[in-house]
Amino acid sequence: MWLTRPFSERSTQLFLGVLIAAMTLVTFLHLALPESNPLYVNAYTVNLFGKYLSYALLAVAVDLVWGYLGILSLGHGAFFALGGYAMGMYLMRQIGDRGVYGHPELPDFMVFLNWDSLPWYWAGFDMAWFAFLMVLLAPGLLALVFGFLAFRSRVTGVYLSIITQALTFALMLAFFRNEMGFGGNNGLTDFRDILGFNLRSDSVRLGLFLATGVALGLGYLICRAIASSKLGRVCVATRDAEARTRFLGYRVERFQLFVFVVSAMLAGVAGALYVPQVGIINPSEFSPLFSIEIVLWVALGGRATLYGAVIGAILVNYAKTIFTGVMPEAWLFALGAMFVLVTVFLPKGVAGLLAYRRKNSTSSSTPGNTSNTKEVSA
Amino acid sequence: MSFLGSLSERDRVFDFLMPAQSPVDVRHGPILYLEDVTVSFDGFKAINDLNLTIDDGELRCIIGPNGAGKTTMMDIITGKTRPDTGKVWFGSRHNLLAMNEPEIASLGIGRKFQKPTVFEALSVFENLELAMAADKRILPTLTARMVEPVRERIEEVLETIGLTELRHRPAGILSHGQKQWLEIGMLLMQRPRLLLVDEPVAGMTEQEMERTAELLTGLAGKQSVVVVEHDMGFVRSIARKVTVLHQGSVLAEGSMDQVSNDPRVVEVYLGAPDEEA
Numbered sequence: 001m002w003l004t005r006p007f008s009e010r011s012t013q014l015f016l017g018v019l020i021a022a023m024t025l026v027t028f029l030h031l032a033l034p035e036s037n038p039l040y041v042n043a044y045t046v047n048l049f050g051k052y053l054s055y056a057l058l059a060v061a062v063d064l065v066w067g068y069l070g071i072l073s074l075g076h077g078a079f080f081a082l083g084g085y086a087m088g089m090y091l092m093r094q095i096g097d098r099g100v101y102g103h104p105e106l107p108d109f110m111v112f113l114n115w116d117s118l119p120w121y122w123a124g125f126d127m128a129w130f131a132f133l134m135v136l137l138a139p140g141l142l143a144l145v146f147g148f149l150a151f152r153s154r155v156t157g158v159y160l161s162i163i164t165q166a167l168t169f170a171l172m173l174a175f176f177r178n179e180m181g182f183g184g185n186n187g188l189t190d191f192r193d194i195l196g197f198n199l200r201s202d203s204v205r206l207g208l209f210l211a212t213g214v215a216l217g218l219g220y221l222i223c224r225a226i227a228s229s230k231l232g233r234v235c236v237a238t239r240d241a242e243a244r245t246r247f248l249g250y251r252v253e254r255f256q257l258f259v260f261v262v263s264a265m266l267a268g269v270a271g272a273l274y275v276p277q278v279g280i281i282n283p284s285e286f287s288p289l290f291s292i293e294i295v296l297w298v299a300l301g302g303r304a305t306l307y308g309a310v311i312g313a314i315l316v317n318y319a320k321t322i323f324t325g326v327m328p329e330a331w332l333f334a335l336g337a338m339f340v341l342v343t344v345f346l347p348k349g350v351a352g353l354l355a356y357r358r359k360n361s362t363s364s365s366t367p368g369n370t371s372n373t374k375e376v377s378a
Numbered sequence: 379m380s381f382l383g384s385l386s387e388r389d390r391v392f393d394f395l396m397p398a399q400s401p402v403d404v405r406h407g408p409i410l411y412l413e414d415v416t417v418s419f420d421g422f423k424a425i426n427d428l429n430l431t432i433d434d435g436e437l438r439c440i441i442g443p444n445g446a447g448k449t450t451m452m453d454i455i456t457g458k459t460r461p462d463t464g465k466v467w468f469g470s471r472h473n474l475l476a477m478n479e480p481e482i483a484s485l486g487i488g489r490k491f492q493k494p495t496v497f498e499a500l501s502v503f504e505n506l507e508l509a510m511a512a513d514k515r516i517l518p519t520l521t522a523r524m525v526e527p528v529r530e531r532i533e534e535v536l537e538t539i540g541l542t543e544l545r546h547r548p549a550g551i552l553s554h555g556q557k558q559w560l561e562i563g564m565l566l567m568q569r570p571r572l573l574l575v576d577e578p579v580a581g582m583t584e585q586e587m588e589r590t591a592e593l594l595t596g597l598a599g600k601q602s603v604v605v606v607e608h609d610m611g612f613v614r615s616i617a618r619k620v621t622v623l624h625q626g627s628v629l630a631e632g633s634m635d636q637v638s639n640d641p642r643v644v645e646v647y648l649g650a651p652d653e654e655a
Contacts, residue, residue, distance in 0.1 A: 002521045230522040232506050237497040244495045248564070249514045251484065258516050 006224035015307045016217055023213040030206060043202040047277055048321065050209035052314045056276040057216045059268035059297045059313035060306055067304030068232060069259050070239030071156065072293050076267050078171050079139035083268025083284035084137045085175075086138050088188035088281040089122060090131030095192050108190070109183045119181040128195055131319030135272040136265045143264030144257070145360050151253035151260075156242065157221075165288050172286030187282025194276050203250065205277070212273045216310070219266045226259065237261060237305075296335070300342050302349025311350050379470055402469035402486065404434040409572055410455065410600045415464030417450060417626075423449040425461065426626035432572070437598030439613045440606045443646060448606045451529035451623070452574050456489050456579070466638045488570035494557040494579045498550030502541050502560055505549050506532045509564035534566070539563040539593060555586030559593065566597070573603045579612050591616045610638075622646070 006012040026049055029041040058080050065071045097104040101111040105118060124130040146167060175193055178184035197204045226232050237245045238252050246252045275281045284290070295318075301312020316335070323331040346353055386437040401464065410432040417425040417655070425447045432438055439449055453459035454466060466474040474482055489555050497505050510528065512518070536542045539559040544552065549560060558578055565573055575594070579587045595616050597603055605611050613620060614634045622629045630640045637643050 002523075190409075226520065229520050230507065231516065231520040233500055234498050234519060237508055240497050240499055241495050241636055244497070245508075248509055249480065249506075250519075251514070254516055255519075 002229050003225045005228055006221055008210070009224070009228065010307075011307060012221070012224050013308070015220060019213060019217055019220075021332070023210055026246040027206065027210065043205050046202075046209050046216065047205045050192045050212045050277045051206070051274060052317050053209070053212040053216050054270045054277065055294075055297070055317050056214070056310040056313040057219045057270035057273070058221055058267050058294055059218055059301065059309035060216070060373075062294050063298045063301075063303060063306055064226065064266070064310035065260055065263045066123065066298060067306075067309075068227050068235045068239065069256060071256065071260065072186060073164045073260075073263075074159075074161045074288065074295060075166075075168035076263070076294055077082060077288075078164075078168035078286055078290035079143060079264040079267035080271035080274070080294075081168075081171070081175075081281065081283075082139045082142060083135045083271030084275040084281040084285060085188070085270035085271075085274045086125075086131055086134040086268070088132075088191075090126040090128060091180075091194060091368060093122075093186050093192035094125040094194065097222050098192060099190070102177070107188070109178075110181070113178060115181075122181065132272070136234070138262050139264040139268030144262045147257045147260040148190065151256045154253070165291065168286050168291050172231045172288075175283035176252050178279060185283060187280055187284075188275075189280040189282075191276060191279055199276055199279070208273065208277050210275070215269055215273055219269065220306055220310070221264070222266070226262065227304075227306065231255065231258075277298065293335075296339055298349075300349055302346075302351025302354075305349075305351040308349050308351025313349070397576065403471040404405035404469050407433055409436075409469055410604075411465070411470075412451075412454075413449075413465040413466040415454060415461045417454065417459060417461045417467065423626050425454065428464070428623075428627050430621065430628060432602055432604060435599045435602055437595060437603045437616065437618060438605070438622060439617035439620045440604060441608070441610070441613055441620060442629070445625075447626040448623055449576065450626075452489060452606065455482075455574060456487060458630045463548060483568075486569070487574065488565035488568055488572070489574040490558075490565055490576060490578065492563055492580065494554070494561045494562070495555040496549040496552070496557050496560050498548060499547060501546050502536070502549055502552070503532060505560055506535055506567050507565055508537040509567040511568045535563045535566050538566065538596070540589065553586075555582045555590070556584075558582070558655040562593065566601075570601060573597065573601050575603060575605045577607055578605060579609055581608065587612055588615075 026041055026046060029039055030043070030046050033040040035042070054251045057078065061079075062073060065073055065076075095107065099108040099111070101108055103111045106115060112114070125134070141242050141247050150163060155163065174180055175182050175187075176185050182188065191199050193199060194204065194208075197207070227235070234245065234250055234255055237248075238250075238255060240254055271281075271285070294313075297316050298309045298314040299312070300316055302308030302309065316338070318332060319334065319338070341348060348355070383611070390419065396636070403474065408431045410430070412428055412430040415425055415428045416423060428447070428451065430451075442448055449512070450459060454461050457474060457477060460475070468474050468482075468485060472485060477485070497508070500508070504614050507524075507528070510524065510531070533542070533545075536545050539562060541552075541556060541560060541563070544556070553561060562573075562575070562578070576650065579590050582590065591612060594605060596602055605613075617634055619632065620637050621631045622637050622640075624642075624646050629646060630637045630643050632640075
């Protein structure tokens with residue numbers, strides 16, 4: 001089966017091993033240790049790690065289209081936010097009549113706007129299965145339509161990057177409007193339950209953290225399976241010589257569309273896992289700056305490795321947490337400095353450094369494995 | 379040349395390795411037939427009443443000064459350019475003027491461009507794998523597995539183009555000549571009936587040229603090969619039959635000795651005798 005092929009790769013085994021070990025460790029430190037122990041991990045930190053993991057999944061999705069297909073999407077925040085909104089709508093409906101206004105059906109902001117019934121597009125979001133389906137379908141559909149138009153017209157390179165920026169910016173403006181029915185600039189918040197469990201309890205936070213870890217592992221596997229398949233090699237071929245690939249008989253625009261849609265769906269899942277952990281979704285997730293930041297994570301971690309994207313997302317966001325706690329005004333300078341340093345000294349990102357060290361330690365390069373050539377292309 | 383012999387093992391052809399091509403009818407001899415073809419760009423006749431016949435399995439060299447219409451002729455055969463008048467037939471069944479580029483390519487006409495374009499980040503082996511005639515839709519590509527007949531076919535072509543040793547190295551590290559061979563190999567993976575090769579030895583070293591000559595002559599017989607080339611020494615070393623183009627039509631045709639002694643050819647190629655030395 002093509003989906004299980006990555007299990008035989010060393011990098012995948014290593015990645016999944018580290019991920020499972022980290023999840024187990026955090027769970028152990030949180031549950032088994034007394035609060036007085038210095039190694040005790042409190043619920044807040046578990047929650048923070050969960051957030052990092054959802055960012056990591058988003059970064060993996062971006063790396064799939066950027067690293068392997070060469071499409072620099074500066075609008076992946078839009079897919080992330082759409083997945084988040086789908087989850088947010090479900091969580092809003094779960095509040096029921098416990099809102100400030102106590103309306104049995106309408107979320108608070110709709111009561112405030114004097115609406116008397118739910119808009120049609122809110123229908124079905126009280127059902128978990130429907131909402132979770134929309135987490136995949138909403139970003140997927142947007143990517144399908146957008147990608148179809150863009151790739152059919154052979155829009156690539158910097159032009160595509162600019163259009164993706166415009167896409168997420170336009171969505172941000174739209175979601176800011178109260179009339180859209182998504183809570184305007186306040187977004188959706190004040191969530192209480194997910195699948196009947198209290199969102200504010202520690203065990204649910206741990207559960208969400210673990211669920212995000214599992215999603216990251218699965219997302220990584222899917223991306224890795226795509227990247228190591230013949231389709232992945234067609235993607236790399238497209239990235240490096242699109243016209244030549246087309247000349248070989250591959251319908252390049254369809255491959256681009258397929259991978260773009262898969263990536264958008266993964267970003268949507270990341271958003272859906274992010275929202276219950278931070279407790280809010282608002283239009284700022286659509287902001288063009290956020291989308292650019294995602295690309296920075298991937299660049300820092302190293303393109304076209306997938307695990308590099310995970311490393312980049314976690315490192316940058318960890319640094320962000322530290323910095324914005326200690327000296328918030330310096331964060332953007334630190335981010336800029338990190339980016340410049342990595343670009344100058346580690347053009348292949350942190351993953352490039354890891355691969356270099358590994359190559360030196362094993363000394364004999366073993367050909368015959370496609371993952372080797374992938375690293376060269378990174 | 380024994381390694382080239384492996385290419386003649388035609389009993390080991392598997393259905394799925396074959397491009398979806400309708401049989402080309404070569405019972406009447408020629409595989410490619412151009413009659414009275416004329417193309418003009420803004421009044422300039424790039425091709426003027428061109429008549430050309432390539433036999434099945436033939437290796438033909440086309441020479442001619444710059445602007446003689448060599449590249450335009452290739453463009454017409456592959457469907458990139460439409461002639462104003464004339465006929466272009468592939469075998470005696472397929473009218474190429476009624477087909478578009480992908481259709482012509484899938485019929486078994488492969489073209490190698492002047493400048494080699496290989497996928498530098500992929501290995502030599504993977505380059506050939508992608509070039510192989512196969513189901514190129516998304517899901518079959520996603521689930522494609524490396525099965526033994528495919529691997530054997532790739533190894534076979536690797537041996538033909540002499541890159542077996544380098545098969546797992548990225549194509550980006552190959553020398554210019556090796557990239558040209560890889561590109562020819564990629565064409566061979568598609569099992570073409572007719573190979574159009576544009577200036578294969580430009581920028582090659584002496585040894586690389588010899589190796590290319592061996593490769594192309596080895597291909598002839600199984601495929602028909604049309605080579606456009608400037609290098610007279612190279613043409614002499616491979617060609618059995620040479621066609622000289624001049625101002626869009628055929629000036630002379632015959633063996634290398636015949637055409638190089640033709641006074642009209644000498645006139646067109648004023649500096650040619652020196653170049654041949």
